[in-house]
Amino acid sequence: MLPGAVIGWDxxxxLALGNALGVPPLAMAELLPxxxxxxxxxxxxxxxxxGGPGVRS
Incomplete structure (x- = not known):
């Protein structure tokens, strides 16, 4: 975790969300990365x- 930075998803x-929505595991393995x-x-x-989503200078 880095303050003010996005380094990746959980x-x-x-995968749990995809599973709950019925997305095939092979599709998730191919598409999520x-x-x-x-x-x-x-x-x-x-x-x-x-400066971040929704923030305009």
């Missing part, structure tokens, strides 16, 4: 550029 929680990487990159960009 994949245990993401890709989705996580994009979201971490975009959230980090948002923190760098604007």
């Amino acid at each position: 994949l245990t929680a993401a 890709v989705i996580e990487a994009v979201m971490v990159r975009k959230l980090s960009e948002e923190l760098t550029v604007n």
